[in-house]
Amino acid sequence: EPEVTQTPSHQVTQMGQEVILRCVPISNHLYFYWYRQILGQKVEFLVSFYNNEISEKSEIFDDQFSVERPDGSNFTLKIRSTKLEDSAMYFCASSGSGPPYEQYFGPGTRLTVT
Amino acid sequence: SQQGEEDPQALSIQEGENATMNCSYKTSINNLQWYRQNSGRGLVHLILIRSNEREKHSGRLRVTLDTSKKSSSLLITASRAADTASYFCATASLNSGGSNYKLTFGKGTLLTVNP
DSSP: OOOOEEEOSEEEEOTTOOEEEEEEOOTTOOEEEEEEEOTTSOEEEEEEEETTEEEEEOTTOOTTEEEEOOSSSOEEEEESSOOGGGOEEEEEEEEOSSTTOOOEEOOOEEEEEO | OOTTEEEOSEEEEETTSOEEEEEEOOSOOSEEEEEEEOTTSOEEEEEEEETTOSEEEETTEEEEEETTTTEEEEEEOSOOGGGOEEEEEEEEEEOTTSSOEEEEEOOOEEEEEEO
16 A cells, blocks of 8 residues: 655754655655644644645745655655754645545654753 | 644543534535554555545444535444544545645544543
8 A cells, every 4th residue: 555654753853953854645646735733732734735746835935944846755854953842743635636635744854952 | 713723632441332423614525534553653544435425334433524514524323442543634625736635634632431
C-alpha cells in the first residue's frame, strides 16, 4: 500500500541553524501539507501546497519557513533560522485529486532545537 | 470549546468493551476525519465522514455526525489491547481558494484498553 515517507526521523540542530525536512508524498497525489505537533499539544496546520504554489498557510508559517517541491517526488519544509520553540514533530501529508480528500500522513520528523 | 474538541480526554476500558469518543466543533465543515496516533508515532487515517452523511462504518469502527449539533462520535466495538492509542478528530474546511482542505485537529482522547 502506498504511503507517505519522511526523512530524517529525528533531527537535532542548534538554535539559529537551518534545517530541511524531507517528504515523499504518495505518488499520484496532488495536494501536499505540513503540520506540526509540539509535545503534548494539538496537531497544527502549517501550510498546504498545490500546483507548485502555496495555497494556504497559517500564522505559524512565517518568513522563517518555506516549502518546495524540487522534483516530481520530494516535498520539503525549510526552517531558515531555528528557534527553541520550533522543537516539535513535523508531519507531512498528501491527498488525492478528487473529493473527499482524505489526507494521509507520514510518520513524522522529530525536530529538537538545542 | 475549540474546533475539533474531543471528550473524554482519557478513557480506560477492559478488552472486549466498547469505547466511545466524542468530538465537537464550531464552524461549518466539509467533512470530518478520525485519526489514531500511537505514542510518539505518526497519524493513521481511520475514517472520513462527509457533512451530508450521518453514519459510517468501517470494520469495528462506527462514526456518527450530527451537523445540527456540530458533533461527531467514534465508537470502537469489541476493543483490543492493540487499540490503545490517542484518537483525534479533524475537521476539514475548504480553503479560501477553494482548491483544497486544511485539517483542524482536536486535542485527542487517550484510549487505554486493558487486557
